[in-house]
Amino acid sequence: xxxxxxxxxxxxxxxxxxxxxxxxxxxxxxxxxxxxxxxxxxxxxxxxxxxxxxxxxxxxxxxxxxxxxxxxxxxxxxxxxxxxxxxxxxxxxxxxxxxxxxxxxxxxxxxxxxxxxxxxxxxxxxxxxxxxxxxxxxxxxxxxxxxxxxxxxxxxxxxxxxxxxxxxxxxxxxxxxxxxxxxxxxxxxxxxxxxxxxxxxxxxxxxxxxxxxxxxxxxxxxxxxxxxxxxxxxxxxxxxxxxxxxxxxxxxxxxxxxxxxxxxxxxxxxxxxxxxxxxxxxxxxxxxxxxxxxxxxxxxxxxxxxxxxxxxxxxxxxxxxxxxxxxxxxxxxxxxxxxxxxxx
Amino acid sequence: xxxxxxxxxxxxxxxxxxxxxxxxxxxxxxxxxxxxxxxxxxxxxxxxxxxxxxxxxxxxxxxxxxxxxxxxxxxxxxxxxxxxxxxxxxxxxxxxxxxxxxxxxxxxxxxxxxxxxxxxxxxxxxxxxxxxxxxxxxxxxxxxxxxxxxxxxxxxxxxxxxxxxxxxxxxxxxxxxxxxxxxxxxxxxxxxxxxxxxxxxxxxxxxxxxxxxxxxxxxxxxxxxxxxxxxxxxxxxxxxxxxxxxxxxxxxxxxxxxxxxxxxxxxxxxxxxxxxxxxxxxxxxxxxxxxxxxxxxxxxxxxxxxxxxxxxxxxx
Numbered sequence: 284x285x286x287x288x289x290x291x292x293x294x295x296x297x298x299x300x301x302x303x304x305x306x307x308x309x310x311x312x313x314x315x316x317x318x319x320x321x322x323x324x325x326x327x328x329x330x331x332x333x334x335x336x337x338x339x340x341x342x343x344x345x346x347x348x349x350x351x352x353x354x355x356x357x358x359x360x361x362x363x364x365x366x367x368x369x370x371x372x373x374x375x376x377x378x379x380x381x382x383x384x385x386x387x388x389x390x391x392x393x394x395x396x397x398x399x400x401x402x403x404x405x406x407x408x409x410x411x412x413x414x415x416x417x418x419x420x421x422x423x424x425x426x427x428x429x430x431x432x433x434x435x436x437x438x439x440x441x442x443x444x445x446x447x448x449x450x451x452x453x454x455x456x457x458x459x460x461x462x463x464x465x466x467x468x469x470x471x472x473x474x475x476x477x478x479x480x481x482x483x484x485x486x487x488x489x490x491x492x493x494x495x496x497x498x499x500x501x502x503x504x505x506x507x508x509x510x511x512x513x514x515x516x517x518x519x520x521x522x523x524x525x526x527x528x529x530x531x532x533x534x535x536x537x538x539x540x541x542x543x544x545x546x547x548x549x550x551x552x553x554x555x556x557x558x559x560x561x562x563x564x565x566x567x568x569x570x571x572x573x574x575x576x577x578x579x580x581x582x583x584x585x586x587x588x589x590x591x592x593x594x595x596x597x598x599x600x601x602x603x604x605x606x607x608x609x610x611x612x613x614x615x616x617x618x619x620x621x622x623x624x625x626x627x
Numbered sequence: 628x629x630x631x632x633x634x635x636x637x638x639x640x641x642x643x644x645x646x647x648x649x650x651x652x653x654x655x656x657x658x659x660x661x662x663x664x665x666x667x668x669x670x671x672x673x674x675x676x677x678x679x680x681x682x683x684x685x686x687x688x689x690x691x692x693x694x695x696x697x698x699x700x701x702x703x704x705x706x707x708x709x710x711x712x713x714x715x716x717x718x719x720x721x722x723x724x725x726x727x728x729x730x731x732x733x734x735x736x737x738x739x740x741x742x743x744x745x746x747x748x749x750x751x752x753x754x755x756x757x758x759x760x761x762x763x764x765x766x767x768x769x770x771x772x773x774x775x776x777x778x779x780x781x782x783x784x785x786x787x788x789x790x791x792x793x794x795x796x797x798x799x800x801x802x803x804x805x806x807x808x809x810x811x812x813x814x815x816x817x818x819x820x821x822x823x824x825x826x827x828x829x830x831x832x833x834x835x836x837x838x839x840x841x842x843x844x845x846x847x848x849x850x851x852x853x854x855x856x857x858x859x860x861x862x863x864x865x866x867x868x869x870x871x872x873x874x875x876x877x878x879x880x881x882x883x884x885x886x887x888x889x890x891x892x893x894x895x896x897x898x899x900x901x902x903x904x905x906x907x908x909x910x911x912x913x914x915x916x917x918x919x920x921x922x923x924x925x926x927x928x929x930x931x932x933x934x935x936x937x938x939x940x941x942x943x
Contacts, residue, residue: 344767344865471916501916506859507866511672515910518668519659532863539859558771558861 307433310444310478314599317582318621320589327585327625328592333368336587337392338401338427338580339385339410340375346556347576348375348403351427354580355401362584365627371584372397382409389413399423399587401439404430407474423590427583428602429475437590439583441574441604443475447482447527449572449606450551451491454525457549457569461493462524465516467509467537468501469529476501476529479553483527497523502533509533513540517548525549531559531571538568555607563612570608575616578603585625641937642881642897645930646904653908660911667789673903674792675851677896679870680877681803682732682847684895685840687878688807690820690887691739691746693841696848696874697867698757699731703852705761708770708862717777725849731757732845736838754871761864770862781857792854796896799850803843804892816840820887877902880930901930 315323338355340348352373359371372392376385382405392400393416400417404410407430414434417424426432428440454464466483469476480499487494497520502508509528516523517540526541526548528534534552541548552559555573562568579602586600603620605611611619653660679696686693707724711717731753738749784790807813815836818826827833851870856862875885881898883890905926909919 344762346768349767468916498913499916500910500913506861506863507675507855510859511668511906512910514668514672515665515907518662518664519657519911535861536859558769561771 307431309428309431309438309440309599310442312438312599313597314438314601315597316601317585317603320586320596320600321625324589324594324596325626327588327627328594329365329627330367330588330592332398334370334398334591336369336371336399336401336584337389337397338371338373338583339388339392340373340403341385341405341430342377342379342381343375344378347554351403351576351580354577355584357577358581358584361581361624376405379405382406386410386413390416393417393420393422396420397422399425399591401425401427401583401587402432402435403427404432406472407431407433423587425583425587425590427579429473431474436598437586437596438599439586439602440579441602443478444482444485445601445604446475446553446572446574447479447484448486449604450479450527450553450570451483451486453570453606453608454527454549454551455487455491455494458494458524460491463495463497463520463522464525464527465498465520465523466496466500467512467526467528467533468499469504469533471501473504479529502528502536504530504532506532506536508536510536510540513537514544517541517544517546523548525551528552530554531556531568534559534568534571535562538562542567560607560612563607563609566609570606572604573607573616573619574602574604575620578616578620578622581625639882639891639894639897641934642894642901642930645933646897646901649901649904649908653904653912656912660908665907665911667793669904669907670793670796670900671790672907673899674790674796674854676870676873676877676902677796677899678799678847678851678854680847680874680881680895680899681800681892682844683871683874684878684881684883684890684892685803685807685816685843686746687875687883687885688816688820688887688890689837689840690823691837691841692750692875692885693732693735693844694747694750694871695731695735695753695757696844697870698754698761699728699845699848700852700855700867700870701761701864702731702757702764703728703849704856704862704866705764705770705864707853708773708856709764711773711777712770717774717780720777721781721853724853725846728845728847728849728852729842730845732842732848733838735845736841739841740834740837758864758868765862765864767864769864773856773860773862778857778860781853792858795850795854799847800892800896803847806843807892812836812839817888820889822888873902876927880927880934882934898930901926 340351343349355371355373362369374388385405386409389410390413402410410432414424414432424435425437425439426435466480468480498516500512502512526537528537531552531554534550538550549569552571555571559571582602589596605619683693703724707720710720735750735753738744739746815831819833877898878895881894
């Protein structure tokens, strides 16, 4: 028995240590924003040859990835209007658990000698073998958030930690820096869930000593689980003032619980899905952090073209994001993030 | 016969004791746990899993399984959601939903009985097919803004106190309990699970009764879908993924044997309540997320083991 326990504790220790080693974290990497990328590197190089880009998203069952696809398609049209010969083939796995299926899509693109790959992996590991063979064949790979591919030479995406920071700052301001708040975490394995939560907690710890984070539990990105969580918290923490959710789906569930309880509690989500915008317009949800997948896709393609055109851009390019509340819910995205089409 | 009945009461009494112990522990850690509202919440939160679990119990009793319940739920959610948002009378929409659930279950039953496909494989297939249909119906988008009258009808509160899903759960439990214990269909379900060949040889139409059992599984999933749709006010085609495993867990805790022929509606019902009580308890006491997984899994194993020990003791 003792031996077993000893072995077990050694295992736990080893796993614990291994789990905490994170070699590449795009949030803390030496990256630049896409505005800076344009300032520093100027025009997008014009590539004369025929290009076929393979973009692989997580799963189209999720609105976020469907919007990303429309962004890729919009960019394809813009580039062809500029006289370039570009085809962007946008694919996705069969659901967010289809890790092998996503890998075979990538392998197939490599076998068909696509010019470059833009990959949003389901997990940190599932596309690694694909990227290895792409690297060998010299096919450029851009990791588009949010699974982190260790061996992909470039990364494009929003700073996940900034999601949490923006939410924390906004909540703290609304509460005048005082009160009890809670966090609903997404799937604990997800990079975005971890970073958004850490960003929120760290910001509060450094800037708002009067804010007390009384709960932090996960609801696996699931609306019902989030609603059930909130139902309980509303009873166990009668003085709860705000709830930050790692995504909008969960925030909408939490809002439902808050409505049923007839309480006035700030609910903030992340992603900026259409339903969240509607909810903010109706005076229900209070804010969301939109990372504009439609524009993120275009920045990703732009970065890919710069890499292919020989520009030496840094490994990490951060895409725009902004907090949306009742004050700017009806403003256009171009206005909010000051978007301009790239120059060639 | 009398002996068996006595044994059953005894067994479910065991789950009650476990439940009671859990309530005492969680209440000691945080007194809010025993508050009236919290108890109501525990039962309300068990409704969705409970409805599916009671349904799936029928499949398991025939020595089968139904993995497609989560996907069945998704189809019912999006179809009923579509009808409701286009202005259909909520009561008609509810009946359509239950009918769809029944038909999807019957289809599973036909695959299993007519094509002789093993239940695990057949419903593994329809799990994917049904999910796909739910996506196709909405193009992957959620169906938004369920009308208030439907939501009040299905998930409102009676006298402003007791949520209607609790009545739906208990109502379904009573009806299925009667079906299982006081009709010939129920007797056949047990005997098919006990020994299918012997049942067939004694002249029972095994196929028909099996198909009906799977139809009932579909009805349970459909009722769960209606509750979910009303509680959230939004129908997502992604809803219900993994629900089959929660349902199987509830049935197993309730003493349903995965080998078939043994189990009861009351046991499954209590199993679902126990899982919900555990989940709420872990949240109320603020147990760290990662440890919640460990706790939940351990409780399932312990509960089923205790049930096994108990039945061995009784045999002696």
